[in-house]
Amino acid sequence: MKQTDLLTKTTKENPKDEKSLNAQLLARGGFVDKLGAGIYTFLPLGLRVITKIEKIVREEIEKIGGQEVLMPSLHPKENWEKTGRWDVEEMYKIKDENLGLGWTHEEIITSLVKKHILSSKDLPKYIYQIQNKFRNEPRAKSGILRGKEFIMKDLYSFHSSEKDLDEYYEKVKVAYRNIYNRCGIGEKTYLTLAGGGTFSKYSHEFQTITDAGEDIIYVCDKCKEATNKEVYEGKGNCDCEVKEMKAIEVGNIFKLGTKYSEAFGLKDENGNLIVMGCYGVGISRLMGAIVEVFNDGKGIIWPKSVAPYAVHLICIDGGKTEIKSQSDEIYSILQKQNIEVLYDNRDDKTAGEKLNDCDLIGIPLRMVISAKTLKDDSVEVKERGSDEVKIVKIKELIDFLKHDL
Amino acid sequence: MKQTDLLTKTTKENPKDEKSLNAQLLARGGFVDKLGAGIYTFLPLGLRVITKIEKIVREEIEKIGGQEVLMPSLHPKENWEKTGRWDVEEMYKIKDENLGLGWTHEEIITSLVKKHILSSKDLPKYIYQIQNKFRNEPRAKSGILRGKEFIMKDLYSFHSSEKDLDEYYEKVKVAYRNIYNRCGIGEKTYLTLAGGGTFSKYSHEFQTITDAGEDIIYVCDKCKEATNKEVYEGKGNCDCEVKEMKAIEVGNIFKLGTKYSEAFGLKDENGNLIVMGCYGVGISRLMGAIVEVFNDGKGIIWPKSVAPYAVHLICIDGGKTEIKSQSDEIYSILQKQNIEVLYDNRDDKTAGEKLNDCDLIGIPLRMVISAKTLKDDSVEVKERGSDEVKIVKIKELIDFLKHDL
Numbered sequence: 001m002k003q004t005d006l007l008t009k010t011t012k013e014n015p016k017d018e019k020s021l022n023a024q025l026l027a028r029g030g031f032v033d034k035l036g037a038g039i040y041t042f043l044p045l046g047l048r049v050i051t052k053i054e055k056i057v058r059e060e061i062e063k064i065g066g067q068e069v070l071m072p073s074l075h076p077k078e079n080w081e082k083t084g085r086w087d088v089e090e091m092y093k094i095k096d097e098n099l100g101l102g103w104t105h106e107e108i109i110t111s112l113v114k115k116h117i118l119s120s121k122d123l124p125k126y127i128y129q130i131q132n133k134f135r136n137e138p139r140a141k142s143g144i145l146r147g148k149e150f151i152m153k154d155l156y157s158f159h160s161s162e163k164d165l166d167e168y169y170e171k172v173k174v175a176y177r178n179i180y181n182r183c184g185i186g187e188k189t190y191l192t193l194a195g196g197g198t199f200s201k202y203s204h205e206f207q208t209i210t211d212a213g214e215d216i217i218y219v220c221d222k223c224k225e226a227t228n229k230e231v232y233e234g235k236g237n238c239d240c241e242v243k244e245m246k247a248i249e250v251g252n253i254f255k256l257g258t259k260y261s262e263a264f265g266l267k268d269e270n271g272n273l274i275v276m277g278c279y280g281v282g283i284s285r286l287m288g289a290i291v292e293v294f295n296d297g298k299g300i301i302w303p304k305s306v307a308p309y310a311v312h313l314i315c316i317d318g319g320k321t322e323i324k325s326q327s328d329e330i331y332s333i334l335q336k337q338n339i340e341v342l343y344d345n346r347d348d349k350t351a352g353e354k355l356n357d358c359d360l361i362g363i364p365l366r367m368v369i370s371a372k373t374l375k376d377d378s379v380e381v382k383e384r385g386s387d388e389v390k391i392v393k394i395k396e397l398i399d400f401l402k403h404d405l
Numbered sequence: 406m407k408q409t410d411l412l413t414k415t416t417k418e419n420p421k422d423e424k425s426l427n428a429q430l431l432a433r434g435g436f437v438d439k440l441g442a443g444i445y446t447f448l449p450l451g452l453r454v455i456t457k458i459e460k461i462v463r464e465e466i467e468k469i470g471g472q473e474v475l476m477p478s479l480h481p482k483e484n485w486e487k488t489g490r491w492d493v494e495e496m497y498k499i500k501d502e503n504l505g506l507g508w509t510h511e512e513i514i515t516s517l518v519k520k521h522i523l524s525s526k527d528l529p530k531y532i533y534q535i536q537n538k539f540r541n542e543p544r545a546k547s548g549i550l551r552g553k554e555f556i557m558k559d560l561y562s563f564h565s566s567e568k569d570l571d572e573y574y575e576k577v578k579v580a581y582r583n584i585y586n587r588c589g590i591g592e593k594t595y596l597t598l599a600g601g602g603t604f605s606k607y608s609h610e611f612q613t614i615t616d617a618g619e620d621i622i623y624v625c626d627k628c629k630e631a632t633n634k635e636v637y638e639g640k641g642n643c644d645c646e647v648k649e650m651k652a653i654e655v656g657n658i659f660k661l662g663t664k665y666s667e668a669f670g671l672k673d674e675n676g677n678l679i680v681m682g683c684y685g686v687g688i689s690r691l692m693g694a695i696v697e698v699f700n701d702g703k704g705i706i707w708p709k710s711v712a713p714y715a716v717h718l719i720c721i722d723g724g725k726t727e728i729k730s731q732s733d734e735i736y737s738i739l740q741k742q743n744i745e746v747l748y749d750n751r752d753d754k755t756a757g758e759k760l761n762d763c764d765l766i767g768i769p770l771r772m773v774i775s776a777k778t779l780k781d782d783s784v785e786v787k788e789r790g791s792d793e794v795k796i797v798k799i800k801e802l803i804d805f806l807k808h809d810l
Contacts, residue, residue, distance in 0.1 A: 001472075005530075007472050042475040067449045095497075095498040108446070116414050149479045348526075
């Protein structure tokens with residue numbers, strides 16, 4: 001993508017109404033645009049990150065048998081009356097209609113699967129979607145971490161026994177661990193014991209350590225597990241010493257038991273209630289958490305796996321025809337090799353402005369072409385977040401990148 | 406995907422509350438599930454079709470420079486008050502909030518691009534999204550053809566002159582033509598002169614001929630163009646003879662001119678209002694239109710390009726161990742070759758039931774394995790919609806498929 005074609009421009013100043021770091025950096029870099037409190041547009045660069053996270057999540061959930069569906073956001077009142085959740089604070093209701101907006105989908109998936117799960121032979125089943133959730137959130141803040149409208153992966157599992165649910169629950173833990181590892185935040189993300197809500201005594205969250213977190217957790221670095229303050233009773237799961245830390249919840253997994261099966265009469269051929277689990281990952285929140293973890297004073301430092309582009313190619317002194325044409329050629333070579341590249345071909349920006357924008361946007365590999373580098377038939381390559389500059393001959397560039405990307 | 410793992414079951418009876426053929430076939434085959442009037446879930450098979458249509462649409466829109474974004478569905482009242490469209494019938498409003506649900510996005514995209522399009526140097530720009538639209542639709546009917554919640558691709562273009570808009574408008578016509586060709590309905594789809602609403606005198610629709618259509622158009626088969634009844638004045642665009650036909654609108658393109666630029670003050674550096682166009686394709690409606698065009702008494706006949714799977718592998722007499730193990734092996738060979746295959750491995754269905762389900766679901770290539778075919782080390786292959794049965798040796802199967810798919 002040529003930067004002259006890209007819709008967005010960066011800004012130097014932080015938006016006045018954004019207090020959280022992720023919102024400031026994502027807005028300044030042109031990843032998101034705030035339409036209202038807790039309501040954001042994903043701009044071209046931001047949507048590329050979202051799409052990469054979604055791909056990772058789909059792959060890991062399908063590895064453990066997940067089948068993707070897409071449920072509606074408009075929900076009939078009658079579904080929610082069956083569980084007594086129609087009048088909860090979270091629910092946005094449509095004026096003059098018996099319709100609400102989905103902030104979760106237990107009431108919809110349970111009535112749906114009832115038409116297809118008819119006997120224990122049809123179990124287990126694992127159904128997921130990636131979809132917009134709506135939540136009446138008076139405290140909308142922290143950028144895309146807590147929104148009124150947000151992208152979520154929600155997986156629901158259906159089992160013939162508690163034991164089968166327990167086994168699948170462990171598989172989901174592994175899948176989630178893979179997701180956070182692949183998104184680059186694995187080391188900072190802890191399986192965390194949390195409250196079970198109205199379903200059961202406990203559930204588990206995945207919490208990512210960062211000062212921007214709204215949750216307090218007690219972390220045991222030896223056991224690599226944590227306990228949420230809400231259920232912490234002076235000691236963690238283990239007997240080790242724990243540290244109190246701030247964290248962002250980037251996923252949660254629940255054993256629902258038979259609560260929803262009972263409300264909707266979801267039974268097998270022998271009249272046994274079907275046992276359920278549910279498992280969420282906030283996709284847009286995960287993007288925000290990644291930004292909170294990976295940044296410096298200059299901007300974002302995207303992990304390679306979710307970066308909007310692999311290479312930021314920057315042409316300096318592009319006013320000079322020979323430099324411009326060499327840059328254009330390198331851009332076209334990279335594209336032919338299917339290397340994802342953002343090309344700063346702007347001729348109304350100084351070198352300093354371009355390098356600052358590059359740091360702000362945070363693409364993993366910066367590649368600079370200038371009169372100086374071309375004298376050596378080279379480009380200058382630097383990883384975002386590192387100070388080491390490498391000089392790479394143009395004819396060796398593709399080999400270098402194939403090795404490095 | 407093994408059919409024993411697939412969430413959905415087919416049904417023989419049409420749903421009582423579905424009158425349109427697309428809704429009946431899509432529900433019976435397990436592609437969609439009706440949650441309420443005009444509100445549908447896309448089930449695993451249906452979402453695969455939607456995903457394939459979306460991929461085609463993305464490719465064609467990006468060929469003409471489209472950059473993808475994702476705008477919210479929750480819209481602040483103030484955006485819509487600027488154009489006087491807050492109180493239109495289409496708008497679902499959230500109870501007790503100054504928020505409505507987006508049934509189109511001119512009011513959002515125009516205020517968004519104003520932050521990034523600052524001068525004529527930033528033009529033209531082409532911004533699109535694929536996203537759920539919500540529309541208060543008291544006449545919700547015709548299955549997924551007219552819903553309260555539906556998937557739409559909406560593209561918006563921004564230009565420095567009417568002439569530039571006119572040129573891009575012609576490029577969009579070509580892109581749309583490519584989309585319908587690739588989805589298999591090209592020959593039945595006509596560029597159709599239609600009313601321009603409040604924007605201009607005329608716009609264009611793409612109308613697909615089918616008896617299920619709610620629109621009446623006058624078609625000239627010689628010029629391959631049509632005129633919508635709403636603007637028809639006794640003759641078409643040409644002097645040829647025309648036929649009156651029923652059709653489904655599968656896309657529309659509008660020259661918006663400066664209506665929205667004026668409302669939001671979207672101007673270049675010289676104070677000239679920016680000229681806009683907008684271009685829609687109803688993704689879920691397109692799926693319904695494809696079903697209305699391609700079906701027979703037995704079920705759907707998916708075009709290859711949008712079929713949920715390429716091959717429906719059917720094991721008959723799977724109770725016999727040697728047949729089952731041969732089928733399993735062929736399934737695994739096809740998967741290793743990345744051939745998309747639905748595998749009917751059910752052992753509680755008769756051959757007749759399996760072949761009926763196969764016709765209903767409508768995957769392009771049926772591949773039957775039975776005692777009879779295995780005697781010749783073969784499988785029996787038949788295209789959906791054709792009566793010709795081919796016997797293919799198992800060892801030649803991959804070559805056959807690579808040639809045929």
